[in-house]
Amino acid sequence: MDVYSGILVSHEGIVHGDLVVEEMVFEESRIEKDDYVITRTFFNAHTHLGDAALRDAPRIELEKLVGPEGYKHRMLEATDLTVLREHAIAEVRRCRNEGTSHFLDFREGGKAGLEVVRDVDGVLALARPKNVEEAEEINSFGFAYSSVRDHDLKLIEEVREIARKRKKFFGIHAGERDCGDVDATLSLQPDFVVHMNMCPEMIGEFTEEEIPIVSCFRSNAFFGLLNKKSYELLCEYDLWMLGTDNAMISTASMLDEMHFASYIVGSERALLRAATAGYEIFNVEHGYIIFNRKHSFRKTSDPLLTLVRRAGVKDIEVILFDTHLK
Secondary structure: OOEEEEEEEEOOEEEEEEEEOOOOEEEEOOOOOOOEEEEEOEEEEEEEHHHHHOOOOOOOOHHHHHOOOOHHHHHHHHOOHHHHHHHHHHHHHHHHOOOEEEEEEEEOOHHHHHHHOOOOOOEEEEEOOOOHHHHHHOOOOEEEEOOHHHOOHHHHHHHHHHHHHHOOEEEEEEOOOOOOOHHHHHHHOOOEEEEOOOOHHHHHHHHHOOOOEEEOHHHHHHOOOOOHHHHHHHOOOOOEEEOOEEOOOOOOOHHHHHHHHHHHOOOHHHHHHHOOOHHHHOOOOOOEEEEOOOOOOOOOOOHHHHHHHHOOHHHEEEEEEOOEEO
């Protein structure tokens, strides 16, 4: 029976013990063991994987790049679905090799857009129906829209109700550039919301309702929308998650996202919690990453800081998804 002995690192602290591969269980030990550094895999709570085919996006303002009539959507419409799928699969495979097991993906393109990530391991697709009839037909993990500014509000409200009746998850962007779309978003009572970086004064409205919030640091930085005040508020929120947003701007790797975020936020513990919180929120099974001690973790005095700030692919000994080695 394969066993990896070492320390299990989480936002709750460090525990010595043994990871039993066959059972996918970490058994705590009173004996100090430190052969390996072990963590949960990571959950990416916000991606647009179809964008992976659109590398080297121009540096233009938010609306012109990703708005309904912007560069991204013009390019997606002009690119064959098979090409979008090829690049999305490549991005997922690369990032799973870095320990990100799941990707909560906002799928543009209605029912047809779901083909980009169909049956791709680890991808939880949230469809963007073009109409109510399509929403009734679609079988996906849930539904998601960009800002209420970008779509017919009546359609969004109807799809929200369909999601509720079918017990599907419903997510939406809000507060990315200002507070102008936040009240309408709150009225939808979404299962989670993405961004809120530029509307810290209304974050409390979501936390009081226990609505999870996703932050995407590198995306915010690309658009000049970093807001430390919002992130510091969210560090105290148990339902805070991390995502990577558009794959044409950022990799879908949560290691990359944590590394960058650690320069902005002073709580690595909160960042690690946010990088794994999606498992409980979306009721998905996590795996384990076993890190060796040959490089970044060699003689480290604080494995949690090392993990969040600088651990990389060279440090990974093996990754366990379910009961299979990767």
